Amino acid sequence: MRLKFLSQIISVIFLFLFLAEIVSASGDDDEYEVVKTAPTAAEMWEIIQQQQKAIERLQQKLRQTGGEIGETVQEIETTAKNIESGSPTDNTQISGYGELHYNKKEAGNDEIDFHRFVLKFSHDFTDSIHFVSELELEHALSDANQGEVELEEAFIAIDLTDHHQLVTGIDILPLGLINTKHKPNTFYGVERNEVETRIIPSTWFEAGVGFNGKIAQGIDYDVFLHSGLSTTTNIRSGRQKVGQANADHPAGTARLRYKKIPGLELAASIHYESDIEAGAGVGANEATLFTTHIDYKHNSGLGFRALWGGWRMDRDLATDGKDADGWYIEPAYRFKVGSNELGIFARYENMDRGTATTALREERWVTGLNYWPHPNLAFKLDFKTIEDDDANTSTETLALGIGYRF
Numbered sequence: 001m002r003l004k005f006l007s008q009i010i011s012v013i014f015l016f017l018f019l020a021e022i023v024s025a026s027g028d029d030d031e032y033e034v035v036k037t038a039p040t041a042a043e044m045w046e047i048i049q050q051q052q053k054a055i056e057r058l059q060q061k062l063r064q065t066g067g068e069i070g071e072t073v074q075e076i077e078t079t080a081k082n083i084e085s086g087s088p089t090d091n092t093q094i095s096g097y098g099e100l101h102y103n104k105k106e107a108g109n110d111e112i113d114f115h116r117f118v119l120k121f122s123h124d125f126t127d128s129i130h131f132v133s134e135l136e137l138e139h140a141l142s143d144a145n146q147g148e149v150e151l152e153e154a155f156i157a158i159d160l161t162d163h164h165q166l167v168t169g170i171d172i173l174p175l176g177l178i179n180t181k182h183k184p185n186t187f188y189g190v191e192r193n194e195v196e197t198r199i200i201p202s203t204w205f206e207a208g209v210g211f212n213g214k215i216a217q218g219i220d221y222d223v224f225l226h227s228g229l230s231t232t233t234n235i236r237s238g239r240q241k242v243g244q245a246n247a248d249h250p251a252g253t254a255r256l257r258y259k260k261i262p263g264l265e266l267a268a269s270i271h272y273e274s275d276i277e278a279g280a281g282v283g284a285n286e287a288t289l290f291t292t293h294i295d296y297k298h299n300s301g302l303g304f305r306a307l308w309g310g311w312r313m314d315r316d317l318a319t320d321g322k323d324a325d326g327w328y329i330e331p332a333y334r335f336k337v338g339s340n341e342l343g344i345f346a347r348y349e350n351m352d353r354g355t356a357t358t359a360l361r362e363e364r365w366v367t368g369l370n371y372w373p374h375p376n377l378a379f380k381l382d383f384k385t386i387e388d389d390d391a392n393t394s395t396e397t398l399a400l401g402i403g404y405r406f
Helices: 002-037 041-085 194-198
Strands: 092-105 111-124 129-138 148-159 164-172 205-216 219-226 251-258 264-273 287-297 302-313 325-337 340-352 361-374 377-388 393-405
Touching (some): 164 219, 194 302, 194 325
Antiparallel strands (some): 092 111, 092 393, 111 129, 129 148, 164 205, 219 251, 251 264, 287 302, 302 325, 361 377
């Protein structure tokens, strides 16, 4: 029994030693595996290089991000300055106007004509230096047979004081009513009146230098030294339109205007030509144009316009006499129709442009209405009778039109 028990104990001891050896061997293998997977010196160098490249990429990205942040900060600062001082585009304005006419004539062909389309560009360089321009297309196209593209205004205006201004460039002359107030929504009738078209002649612009401003409250003035007419035939054809214009014979225009009473404008202008023929005649043909007008609008809707214009020349032109003149009167009444406005008017025009050898007297009777669905948009209708006093004939025309500004 003792031998059997002893043998069992010895067997257990040997089993224990055997298992311990296995465990020890297993631990040695693990240690061997760790040593076996450790990097070599070359592998360590490669790892270090890869880490260095990664660090350099991160540094470059950081520099780029810093630059972008700097640019963003600069843009924010610039935007803030623009908001405070106003963007450059805030100082530039675009506006314009247009007119489409239909004339049904008693004699000759009926006519539809997009008479004019005008774009106006203005810009404030500073609070006291301004630029104004106006580009016009007449009769929808411009070719050898019809139509024109004209630069009617292109001038610099400099505020010298709160009440006086220097102007230089191409500007519309301060003569009559229509010449300076010719937006189609501001006057009655489809076509502009013939007196101011032929006698003044509207629209009339020249290049030069001048001043305008206020003499006192409600009294203002204009003085302009500029290029002049060049014609031997008629007044209207003499406009050179600042296209390589003859400047050997300067001209000048001055106007005085009274506006102290609300709704009332009284004005008188004088225009002087040192030689209306611009050297084409035998000796200078000095000429002076006088104009005066009244424009009254009462708050009841009643309105009244009247104008006279007359030339005094040294001698006749071929078709316009040396004492060519004309005048018109125009009563009107404008009233509300719902939220819109309707105006009715009548106008009488009288002209005498005859020479010493040819009579040219004409009367015009025009009646019609304007309808304004918006203050800047007018639909027009009028009926016109033209009487040739010398030929003792008359013709009639029915006209429709639309005029707008924006």
